[in-house]
Structure formats: structure tokens, C-alpha cells
Amino acid sequence: MRLLFILGEIGGGLRRNLSMVISVVLVTFVSLTFVGAAGMLQMQINQMKGYWYDKVQVAVFLCNDGSTAVGCASGSATKEQQDNLQAMLESPAIKPYINDFQFESQAEAYTHFKEQFSNSPIVDSVSEDQLPASFRINMKNPEKYEIISETFSSQPGVETVSDQRQVLERIFSWMNGASVAAIGVAAVMIFCAVLLITTTIRLSAFSRRRETGIMRLVGASKTVIQLPFILEGVIAAVVGALLASVTLWLMAHFWLNGDLSKQFLNTPFISSTQVLVIAPVLIALGAGLAGISSLLTLRRYLKV
């Protein structure tokens, strides 16, 4: 009976304040979408780290015909130069630092390139001899990249030594920045959401002060009086959180695992199922925020 009564009160409250309730839904929706996006970015970073960190290599690129580096003055790297580099890699000075290494010829480089950009028109404009051959080195400790770089950069026939890890780190720091920005936007939006929930509850309490006054006089408990208001805010916020979750899932499903994964074949994107982990967090966050802010508002504006 009391439950039915409370449900009825909530329904009435939601209907009476429909426009305010809709704005609470929208603001929590937007703010939690940003929170969720930040969460997804972090998940994506972790995923990529896990996937790439044992695959990243230091690449020693050899000169090809078009190379302009100082070490490439004599044109394309010779077989001798290549053997010399291989001997250096196997020497006792370098060997302790590396797990293993492979040589990637120009032909192999071209094959990989074609795989990587299979649906991009760029493939047609690149020919085999434009791509450099390289030694792909797996470091025991990727931090020791400097040693390889110092030893090999000045060797004849070497165009450049590149650390893929550094490239990755740059990408990760960019993604981290983006997630911090998303959190910043989310914080502002959450602040708005809290203010809006507070105002909504206040208006709602004001418009129903007759009822609550009578409830108080006939001895209704604090819970029966306050719960409809609190749940009104919580329900609106949870609807917003659900919308945010659905949006994030759609983003993961159709964008990350659709378009983006076709463009970046080698990038491991988080799956849409993984995104579902974020949903309960968003719902709990929305419900918690709404619950606490309505409770605090009621303490001030609804005498019990």
C-alpha cells in the first residue's frame, strides 16, 4: 500500500515537473557520456599498451635510393653494410640487450605496407623500392633504446633508428590528454546536473508543500514524505545514465568496431561488450549524485 502510494506520488511528481525532469535527464546524459568517454579512452589506452608493448620494436632503417640522411651519401645500403650491421647486432656489446632481431627486406616491407593500408588509395602510389629495408629489434628492456640508437645511427648504410615505443607513447599521451579534457567537460556538466537536480527538487517540494504539510501532520514517516522526491531525481538521473550508456555502446559498436577498425587494421579496439562494464558505473554515479543532492536539498527545503 505504502509502496503503491509512493510510486503514485513519484509518477505525479514526474508528470508535474516534466520539463525540469527532461532537462535533468539531458544534462546527466551529456555529463555521463563524457565521463564514459573518458573511461573508454583509458580502456583503449590499456588495451593498446597490452597489445603493443611486447610487439614494439626498435627499427634500424637502411638507406634506400631516395634517402637523404648523411649516412646515405653513397646511395642504397649495400649487402656488405647490411652484413656489418647484423654482425654488430650479434656482437657481445649489443647482444645482452636484445631478445632477438629480424631483417625485413624491401619486399617484405612492401607486403606489410599493403596489408596495413589495404583499403587506402595510398597503396597504389607507393612502390617497393620506396620503402626501406630494416632490422627489427626486440629489446630486453625497451627503455634501453638509447644504446641501439647511439650505436647504429652513425653507421654507414643506416638512414635512421626509430623507436616505435616513442611513437606509441606520443599517441597514448594524446589520448590521455583527451580523456582529461573529457573529464573536465564532465565535471562542469556534472556541476550543472547537480544544480539542476537541486532546483528541480526544490520546485517539486514547493509545488507539493500542501501535501507534505498534511503528511507531516497525520504522522507520515520521513521516508514516505521524502522518498518520492529523492526517487524523482534518482530516476531522472538513471534515465540519463542509461542514455549515456547506450550512446557509448553505439559509439563502440558502430564507430570503433565499424569504421575505425577498418581504417586501422592493426589497432586493437575495445569491444562494445567491454563498454558495458562502464554502464553500471555511470548508473551508480548518476543515481548517487542525484540521491545525495536531493537529500541535501530536502534537508533544507522540506520540513519533516
Next chain:
Amino acid sequence: MIRFENVTKVYEQNARPALDSVSLEINRGEFTFLVGASGSGKSTFLRLILKEDKASAGSVYVAGQNVANISSWRVPKLRRGIGVVFQDFRLLPQKNVFANVAFAMQVIGKSRSIIRETVPEVLKTVGLEGKERRMPHELSGGEQQRVAIARAVVNRPGILLADEPTGNLDPITSMGIMGVLDKINQNGTTVVMATHDDDIVNEMRRRVVELKNGKVIRDEAKALYTSMIPVVGESRRLRDASGEELNRAQGAQL
């Protein structure tokens, strides 16, 4: 049933107290009128019984319990034992008569079947049989007040507080309302009614407690609205109070 022990209520620090060291006992089943000029502290007296306000000094006992010792989560229980009626009825305009009375039962969790059984009974007691489906705006003032009384007593409280319940009604309608309150009192409910209506008080001949500037200046059984013999009252307190008045008057002269 209700006992005030040296109760003082000060709303604003520098203002004169709304109630000034009031001691008073109202027994179970009694019908008591609370009279006095505007601002004499009648509504304050009633609010203290409900624990709507806290006494600044002294103790208020309701059904043997000091209300100051009732924790906030048990205040609703106190209020379930007290019905309240106001001058302005305070009905819910969008609910019909039945729903207005049922509301008081719903919010404390009474079952639907008990509500369906009790509400018509109570409406019959207050003389509103057959008007269950009317909306408040389709009722006269007297009828609206009857609905409010029905709502106040539907949970069978031991005490009924009425703050100028006839303040908005004409004399004949008022007498009708008094009939209802009397009937409720006959059924064993303690009734405390604050009023300015001398005709009613004179007609009913019940206990009258008169307040002036927050002090009890008269407490008479079977009394009239204004005391016939102002100084010689039933209680010593009365003499004390008027003695004080006399002193103050003399002080002013000096």
C-alpha cells in the same frame, strides 16, 4: 493527557516570549477552549504539543511522555496520536472528499480494505454521508471543515487540536462544527480548541483557558468566554498573574 510544566517559548531573542512559564494539565477526554487576544500564544501552545516547535524552557508531556525526549524519527508516531484542524481547512484541492480523508491513512501505510471500511464511517460521523465523490470546491466552508475534521480523526487519535476551526464560518455553520467536535469528544477524544468565537464558548460551557501575552490568566471549568469575576479565579496562578499585572501597573505609575 497533555501537561505543560513552566513552558516558555521565545521565538526571537529580544521579543517578549510567545508563551511565558505556562503550567497546565489537560486530562484525558476533556474539552478545553483556549482563548485570548491575537498573539497571546494559542497557536504556539498547540504547536508545542505537536513538537512542531521546541519549548525554550520547561517540559511538555503528551500521553505521559516528554516530547523533548522523542527522537526525530519517532515524531511521526507522536503525531499519529494527535489530529489537527485549522481555520483554513487545508484540503487537497485535486482530491475528492473520500480521497482527502483516505490520504491520511495511505501515508501511514493503512491497507486499502481498512481504508475502504473506515473512511465512510468517519464521513458519517462528521455528517458528510453521500458526499464522498465531491471535490472540495463543490463544498461549502462548513462541509470542507467537516472533511478536515474527518481527516484529522480517521486514524483515531487520542487528541484533537483545533486552531480556530470556525474562524471562517458563519455562526450557524459554526455550531454545526461544534456539534461534530462535541461528538468526537463524547467518543473519548481529548479536544483542545483555540478560538475567538465567544458565542461558541458561551454556548458549550466547557473548560476555558485564557492566555494573555503568553501567560495563563484564567483557567475555569464550565466557563464563559469572558470571565464574570475577573480577579477571583479558580487557580492560584490566576491571582499570581494578575498580582504581577497590578505590580507592573503600579511600577508604571511611579
